[in-house]
Amino acid sequence: MHLALSTQWQFAWLVTASFIAGVMNAMAGGGSFVSFPAMMAMGILPIAANATNTVALWPGQLTSVAKLRNDLRRDLLPTIIVTSILGGVSGAIVLLRTKQITFLHVLPWMLLSASLLFGISGPISTWLRSRSLHPQKQKTPALLPLFCILLPVCFYIGYFGAGAGFLIMSALALFGVEEMHQLNSLKVLAACLSNLCAVLTFIVSGAVLWHYCLISMVFAAAGGYIGAHYARRMNSNILRIIVVVTGCVMAGYFFWRQP
Template identity: 30%
Template sequence: MTALEALLVLVTGFGAGVLSSTVGVASLLSFPVLVGLGLPPVVANVSNTLGLIPGGVGGVVGYREEVREAGRIAWIIMLVCAVGAVLGAALLLGLPPGVFETIVPFLILFTCLLVGIQPRVAAWLRARHERLHGEQLAERRHMSPTTTFFATVTGVYGGYFGAGAGVMMVAVLGLGTDLELRIVNGLKTLSLMVGNIVAGLIFVVVADPRWDVAGLLAAGSLVGGYVGARIGRKLPDGVFRWSVVAAGIVAAVLLL
């Protein structure tokens, strides 16, 4: 790797860290760069996963207040994403490359739709509950079994590939709970961190990452993750929501 390529990977890591802590599409930037540098797709994916772990750590540190406010939900997210990442990593290593390449873009587009319409869906559900039961629907400050299931599925996808996993987690938590979006953003960042750590540990044992690439990505993403969290905490709900939708659409189009 030349000095110019090393600088490119370092800067890419910073940008990916910022994206991870804001709109949740870090791999949209970093994965294509690694492939463009000549790494085989699986090696690029493994190195990318390892390199983005510090970015997740930096992001969670930046969102530490939001994660603390989430309470028990944060622990559930950590558990289900850890389990999901194990399954996802196994799928990545055990299935032929490109098995899910047809469905993934449409899955991301669908979750973008869910993120966009979530306020209207939530308002409709509350109005319907009030009309049928004559009382206001209590705030959902916990995860139902359905929400937990889809969070686990998102964790599986994150361990398998990950592009757009943050968008999916925002959709799952946005529809399944009544948490403020800043807390959802913190939990999304937490989920990406846990998924990368677990999948990365597996990859270290059974795969063959490019450690020089992963190290440069890690250095850049650590700083970028923290910077992104400071930005994400200040984004108005509307700006954050539509930024997530826009990033998800770009990811789906590029994957198509």
């Protein structure tokens, strides 16, 4: 009886965490801070949990791209697409070749680093918004340097990905993309494409646990659509605080659980 009740609560938390992750990814990123630990709470090994979580969250990113498609900058699409494909595939392949124990040792450091990035993103986001209010004449950035900057970020998305959305937005802003809605839509597109490549790699390798994945996928997709709908209205500072606190707590938990 106690075991059955515990399992029900774990499934309930997985469903809730997946929905929250979809909302967070559409608005600011960092959804994996919630959904990945929920996946591991089901007793899944770390790399399989990461692969399953990536596949589950991807439809939410796709629905967000559909919602934000009118904000995309067409002149940057070829660079974003090529970078996302190369980075996503290479990151996924490296993950699958990583030992479970190694991934567990690296995991809390990735969570902590991503959380700290979110923590310092407030002033930079304010700077981005101020530039958005006084935009310069729009011009296409130097594409090769942009490719070189985005490639390691997309690699990280294919490998793990938590917190990468802010890195994409910062890189694009440094190369002259100033309008906030363009930044957000390009961020979601890069994450969606990188994760699509990782998803296909994980599926082909047989690393996905589908009975958990499908449950999470449905609710993440719903959360992604709703999050994209309210992305223009939500106070990003409130969401950022939630993401940072959640990420730090999860990092502390996995540091404590170090084998």
